[in-house]
Amino acid sequence: MFQLFLIAFRNLGTHRRRTLLLGGAIAGVTALLVILMGLSTGMKETMLRSATTLATGHVNVGGFYKVTAGQAAPVVTAFPKILELVRKEVPELDYAVQRGRGWAKIVSESSSLQVGVGGIDVKDEPGFRQVLQIHEGTLDGLDEQNTVLLFEKQAKKLQVKVGDTITISAPTMRGTNNTVDVRVAAIATDVGLMSDFNIFVPSNTLRSLYQLRDDTTGALYLYLKDVSQVPQVQARLRTVLADAGHQLMDNDPRAFWMKFEVVNREAWTGQKLDITNWEDELSFITWTLTALNGLTGILIFVLLVIIGVGIMNTLWIAIRERTREIGTLRAIGMQRTRVVVMFLFEAMTLGALGTLAGALVGLAVCLGVDSAHVGVPEAVAMFIMSDRLHLVVNAGSVVGAMVFITACTTLISLIPSFLAARLKPVTAMHHIG
Amino acid sequence: MNAAVAQSPIVSITNVTKDYTLGKVVVPALRGVDLQVHPGEFISIAGPSGSGKTTLLNLIGCVDTATSGVVSVAGQDTKQLTERQLTHLRLHTIGFIFQSFNLVSVLSVFQNVEFPLLLQRKLDKNQRKERVNQLLEQVGLADHAKHRPNELSGGQRQRVAVARALVTRPQLVLADEPTANLDSVTGQNIIDLMKELNQKEGTTFIFSTHDAKVMSHANAVVRLADGKFLDRLTPSEAKRAMAAGAEGH
Numbered sequence: 001m002f003q004l005f006l007i008a009f010r011n012l013g014t015h016r017r018r019t020l021l022l023g024g025a026i027a028g029v030t031a032l033l034v035i036l037m038g039l040s041t042g043m044k045e046t047m048l049r050s051a052t053t054l055a056t057g058h059v060n061v062g063g064f065y066k067v068t069a070g071q072a073a074p075v076v077t078a079f080p081k082i083l084e085l086v087r088k089e090v091p092e093l094d095y096a097v098q099r100g101r102g103w104a105k106i107v108s109e110s111s112s113l114q115v116g117v118g119g120i121d122v123k124d125e126p127g128f129r130q131v132l133q134i135h136e137g138t139l140d141g142l143d144e145q146n147t148v149l150l151f152e153k154q155a156k157k158l159q160v161k162v163g164d165t166i167t168i169s170a171p172t173m174r175g176t177n178n179t180v181d182v183r184v185a186a187i188a189t190d191v192g193l194m195s196d197f198n199i200f201v202p203s204n205t206l207r208s209l210y211q212l213r214d215d216t217t218g219a220l221y222l223y224l225k226d227v228s229q230v231p232q233v234q235a236r237l238r239t240v241l242a243d244a245g246h247q248l249m250d251n252d253p254r255a256f257w258m259k260f261e262v263v264n265r266e267a268w269t270g271q272k273l274d275i276t277n278w279e280d281e282l283s284f285i286t287w288t289l290t291a292l293n294g295l296t297g298i299l300i301f302v303l304l305v306i307i308g309v310g311i312m313n314t315l316w317i318a319i320r321e322r323t324r325e326i327g328t329l330r331a332i333g334m335q336r337t338r339v340v341v342m343f344l345f346e347a348m349t350l351g352a353l354g355t356l357a358g359a360l361v362g363l364a365v366c367l368g369v370d371s372a373h374v375g376v377p378e379a380v381a382m383f384i385m386s387d388r389l390h391l392v393v394n395a396g397s398v399v400g401a402m403v404f405i406t407a408c409t410t411l412i413s414l415i416p417s418f419l420a421a422r423l424k425p426v427t428a429m430h431h432i433g
Numbered sequence: 434m435n436a437a438v439a440q441s442p443i444v445s446i447t448n449v450t451k452d453y454t455l456g457k458v459v460v461p462a463l464r465g466v467d468l469q470v471h472p473g474e475f476i477s478i479a480g481p482s483g484s485g486k487t488t489l490l491n492l493i494g495c496v497d498t499a500t501s502g503v504v505s506v507a508g509q510d511t512k513q514l515t516e517r518q519l520t521h522l523r524l525h526t527i528g529f530i531f532q533s534f535n536l537v538s539v540l541s542v543f544q545n546v547e548f549p550l551l552l553q554r555k556l557d558k559n560q561r562k563e564r565v566n567q568l569l570e571q572v573g574l575a576d577h578a579k580h581r582p583n584e585l586s587g588g589q590r591q592r593v594a595v596a597r598a599l600v601t602r603p604q605l606v607l608a609d610e611p612t613a614n615l616d617s618v619t620g621q622n623i624i625d626l627m628k629e630l631n632q633k634e635g636t637t638f639i640f641s642t643h644d645a646k647v648m649s650h651a652n653a654v655v656r657l658a659d660g661k662f663l664d665r666l667t668p669s670e671a672k673r674a675m676a677a678g679a680e681g682h
Binding site for chain 1 (some may be wrong): 494528544
């Protein structure tokens, strides 16, 4: 086998220009794949970090309370007991926070906006400080009752700055509109799509707006030490909460505000809990990731087809050039299977070296772009939830890409290899050309 | 080993024909050839270009199949064998020396000679090394073991081919015009080497040539003309017959 490998390796070296051309193409595809995967992973990571802090936990215990069948409010009543149970049953928990949920109109002297209103206890939110960059004012300002945190674009539209007062007007379950005047305590730098339709006020301000009790909140956001444990935790919580006597909604992987219509149509009243995860709550924006992954798939497929044709052609040429050699080797006793293996080795060696070079280039580009803090246009920033490109390389994925592309190149070479092996020794030996 | 077995031919060809189809035209290359070669013989196949020498060697070497008739090598009817069995027969029973050497250009001299042993998988690394070095010594190329074929002269390359053909200790070595691409002195050296190995190891050699000087080293000369067996002569008879033929022209 070593001898076959040696022949394959040295033949690649002998036809240096052809090897470099094809190896370069394989390296290019690998590098592109690594970069696209880095971008996708980076987006996912950014989304996970930013969006989970602003709009969802890794796992959420939310739900709806219905006074009558057709009037649902996105609240969880008597949440301290649920929180206690969750802390006891979820050892994977890093920390948990309660968040109020609302939908309101904010009005300044010059403009107004419809936004989601999050009620937070800013002192209990360690992730919040890490994710948000405060452009103006301080986050601690949200400690005070009747304050609000806006994002830059919102502040610009409303034409307000820190210290100004705006009015929040929200429809209540009784059909009336409640209003509260709040002072702008902080203006944060935009974080993509999330900051277009979210503002934050202290929990008590939100409760007073909706006239809710102190033990009522919008949802419990659970942050885990390891995000990969979300499915297990989610499943366990369903069992534990049901065992504790809570009514649970059927699993529906959508954001809570997309469920009003369904919930209002159902006949039940009282409290039902809804266990969701971050992907459910962000399902309306994770399509960007799906689209990127789809695009990556299509692009890589097309490139692999081109590379495949290139490899086939190259092997055709190699086989044509080496037909006499194949004939000689078959004449001196080499079985057909070994001829196939010899050419497969050649394709595999080319694939392995090409993908290794490509992976290194892709890795260097990812690390370079990431550390250079390359900015992105506003439209892109909206989707990737960051104003700069963040690329994350996952070693497992890179190795996977290398193995996949090498396997593809090797498999593609099977056809010309089989045809080479099928040549009759006498025909091959007397081949001219 | 009893006498009957010892005398049984290593190559037996009975009424063999071989036709090639070129488009719609069928060209007969061999027309009913009979030949028997016994172990230890050093036989030359002679004849003008197109007489069927190479075709005959290809059939004996199991790299091609006859259109009709029986080709038997080492007691096995080659028509009855599968492709795999034919390859096995070539690897273990037959050695090839080609007119244009046919060495693997990316392997060294040592690796080229070692290659059939690797295919056989009979010997371990040390045994292979010993066998190859011994043969390289015999063909006078011990100092060139690490060279690539393109770093050698034509004569040296053919000696590598001889070593490669003999490394598996085959019962039969086929050489198709082994001296055609060599100058007369080098060609003579190669024939001397083959003869020496034939006498020392008892290996059967069948080689094709149209060079009378080369033919003179053979035990017997089998003459072909137009794909037909003409006669089997001693080298001196063959030389005279060829001289007479030339005068007749």
